[in-house]
Amino acid sequence: MYRLFLALRYLWARPISWVSMVGIWLSVMAFITTISIMSGFLKETRRIIRGTTADIVLTPRHDGVSRSKLSLPSFHEIQSALNDVPGVKGVTPRLVRPALIRVGDSVAPQILGMGQFAENQYVTVIGLDPALERGVTDFDEYLAEQGEYGQAVDSVTQPFWLKKVPAKYVNDDLPVALPGEGAMHFFGLNKGDVVTLVTLPDTLDQDNVKPLTQRFLIGGSVRTGHYQFDMRSLYVPIEAARKFAETKNEATELCVTSAVSDGPGLDATANAVRAKLGESGLSVFTETWVERNRNLLSAVENERSILGFILFFFVAVMSFNVFATLTILVSDKTKDIGILNTLGATPGGVLGIFLGGGLLMSTMAAALGALSGVLLSLNINHVNDGIEKAFGVRIFRADVYTFDRIPIELTPQFVAIAFFGTVVFALLCALLPAVRAARMDPVQALRHE
C-alpha cells in the first residue's frame, strides 16, 4: 500500500512531474491524431482510386507491338473467355481519350494559343456503356451522388439523355456528356450547355495532323469524390467516343469486376484472369487497381510510416522525461529512502515506489493523451473549421488534397498500441532510477545531506 501512497504524494508535490506528464500527454495525442489522419488519407485514397478504377483493368499489351497498332482483342471474345473464371463478376469496355475542351459550340483559334494555360483545358474523355457498367462498376453511384457544384442527370437509368434540349440544338442530335463535378464548376458549365472537344486521330503522320472535333451537350454531372479526377473527367456514351475519336478500337481498356475487390482475394482473381486469357491466346496486359496505382498508394503509406516513426521518437523523448523526473526524485529523496529502510521497506518495496511513480505518470498521461487524441481525431474537421473562423487560416485545403474533408481512420487497436507502448516505454525509462533507489545503502542514504 505504502508504495502507491508515497509515489502519489511524491509526484503530486513536484511540478516537474506534471510537466513530464503534459509532455507525454501531448505527444501521445499528436501520435494518435497524426496516424489517424494519415490512415484516413490512405483509406480515402484507396477508396477513391478503387472507385475510379475497376478492380482489374485489361489494356493492350505493349511488348513487341508498335504503339500505333496497340489494340485489345474483341470485347466479346474476352467476355466469353472470362465468363467461368472464379471470382469474376463482370466485364465492361471503356474507351478513354485525352481531349481539349472549349465551352461553346465552336473551336476558337485561341485554344492553340493558350500556351502554359493549355493544360487547364485538358480533359479525359471516358466512353462507357451505362447498361454494361451497371452492377459491374460504381458508375450508377457517381450519378446519384451530387455535391455542392453538381447537377443531377435527368435519368439515372439513361444518363446520356437530356429532357430539355435547348431549342438552338434540337435539330443537331448532339451526344450527351457528363463532366465530373469539379470540371462542371471549373468550366462554369450548366445542364444544356454545349462544349466542343478536340482530340487527335489514332495515327498521325507528317502530312496528316488533322484534329478531330465533336460538340457535346452537357446532361448533368458525375461525382466520384476524387477531387482531381472529377476536375478532369468527362463521361460520354462509348459509341459517341468511338465516333469522336474516329477509332476502330472497340475499347482502350476493359474493366473486370472481382467478387473480392482488395487483398489476396483480388490477387487470386487477377491471376486466374491472366491464366485464362493466356490459355485462350488472348494477349492482354492485366493489372489490379492496386498494381495500377502502386506508386501513389506506396507514397501515402510511406508518408504514414515516416510520420509514425518520427512521432514514435517524439513519444520516446517525452517518455525520457520520466527518467529525468525520477532521477531527480531519487536524488531528492535519498534521505527518505534511508528512513523507509529503517521502517522495514524492502529493496523491492523501494523499487515499487519509484517504478509505481513512473507507472502512475505514464498511465495517467498516456490515458489523457489517448482520450484527447481520439477526441481530436473525431472532431478534426470541426477544429479545422474553428481555426479558419477564428484566425482565417485553413489548415486543410481540399484543392490541395483530393478530399473535401480531412479523412480519419481511427482503430481501437492503434489507440491501444499507442497507450500500452507509451506506458511500457516509460516504465523502462523509470527502471534505472528505481533500481538505483532500491540498491541504495540504507546507512549512506540516512547520512545523505
Place this chain on the structure above:
Amino acid sequence: MSELVLEATGLTKSYVMGGRALDVLRGVDLTIQAGESLAIVGSSGAGKSTLLHLLGLLDRPTTGKVLFRGADVGSLSRTARSRLRQKHIGFVFQFYHLIPELNALENVLLPLMMKHSITSWFGAKAKERERGRALLRTLGLSEREGHRPSQLSGGERQRVAIGRALIGDPDVVLCDEPTGNLDEATSREISDLLFQLKQDSGKTFVFVTHDLDLARRADRVVRLVHGRVETFAPAS
C-alpha cells in the same frame, strides 16, 4: 533469567577512507535483555551510531555477529533483514527523519501501511487510523495530526518520530541521540516520555546519547572507547 533480544559478539567495523583503513569498532561484545533500557555513551566518532546501525540490521559488520533472539542475522538477505526490522525494530533519530510530504498521522501510520496490501489497507484503514490517532493522543499531539513536519516544533516532530517507531509494536526501540537536537526543557520532556513509554510498554530501549541525564535513567549504561565497550556508571 530474561531473554536476550540482541547480542553482539566480536563486532568490528572498518571503513576505508582516503586510502586508509579506519577501524570504528574493534571487537564489541554486548548483550541486550528483553525489557531493559540500555544507554550507549561515548565521545563523538566513538562508533555509537555505527553500533546502533549494526544492532538495527541496517549495516553488516566487517567481522563478528549480531544475533536477534539468538539467531544469527548475518546470513540473511537484505529483504529478510528488512522484514525483521519492520516487525521487531523501531528507530528514533536525532533529526527526526520524518517524511516531509506526509502529515503527522500519515508519518505515524507509515509502518502500518507497509504491513498491508492495497486491498487489506482499505479494509483496515479506519481501525489503523484510530490506532494512530490514539497513539498521537498519548504523545500529546491530538491537535497536530493533520500538520506537516514543517509546521511542527522540534519536540513535536520528535514525538511524531517516537509514535512512528512504536506504532508497529516492535520488540526493540533504537534511539540515536533522541534529545540531541532539542533544547534542555524539550529534551527533558522527550526523556520523560520515552521512559514513560518504556515503563508502560515493557519494550527494550537502546539509547545512543551524549545526554548523561538521559543515560542515568537507563537500567544500564555502557561506554564506547576506542571502538570497544566498557561498563560505565555516570556520576549522579
